[in-house]
Amino acid sequence: MKVQFAGQTDVGLKRGHNEDSFFLMAEQNLYMVADGMGGHSAGEVASRMAVETVAQFFRDTAEDEDVTWPYKLDKSHSYEENRLATGVMLANRRIHESAATNAQQKGMGTTVIGVHFVRDGIIIGHVGDSRVYRVRNGAIDQLTEDHSLLNDYIKMKDLTPEEIENFPHKNVIVRALGMKESVQVDVLTYRPEVGDYYVLCSDGLCGMISDDEICQRVLDNGEDLEAACQSLIDGANAAGGTDNITAVVLRII
Secondary structure, eight states: EEEEEHHHHHHHHTTSSOOOEEEEEEGGGGGEEEEETTTTTTTHHHHHHHHHHHHHHHHHOOOOOOOOOOOOTTTTSSSHHHHHEEEEEHHHHHHHHHHHHGGGGGGEEOOOEEEEETTTEEEEEEESOOEEEEEEEEEEEHHHHOBHHHHHHHSSSSOOHHHHTOOOTOEEEEOOOOOOSSOOOEEEEEOOTTTEEEEOOOOHHTTTSSSSHHHHHHHHTTTOOHHHHHHHHHHHTTOOOOSOOOEEEEEEO
């Protein structure tokens, strides 16, 4: 199986600058999206630091299998699962340290999702409320779980659709890179199939249009993944564009 890919980011209609980042690393079969937060340009710094740190860790470990890792292996995970989780944890440490020593970066943080294709599967590393979706046989499934206050409330209480729609703290996330010295990384594994699409996005996309619309816009563009990314961004902007919007679309062939 091979992976086709495309990615785009857009400032949206309400924000003054773009704090999202994405990284497409075909040589390592690694694809990432990060949604930064923080005053001034600190969010942009955090999101860029996240994807670049993980990418560099993948380069280093590909070139030298004996390179010293900053964290011990989790024996419950495979080598490649550990590799992705370790890259994310390393990014967290660097963002946290940078924020602690630079007054202009105080309080900065970022979400991150990384999708890594290996010979027999797909590995997702995830912190925050950016999402990974899978479109298969005309249906869409959210593969990641939001680390958000809203999602915590949904799990604790049986909220009605109206209560979810009117929840006053939708943008509050409970886990992100940079918030603490260490971070828990959700690691998920799936088996891809030929014809699958995978959509990686910041909440500027999934917070504006429905999952069904995301699915339809991807399917409508078929093999043209650049057009699919643009269509997703256009849809989010048409719905108000209240946040930065990033979409990465992958297709298994």
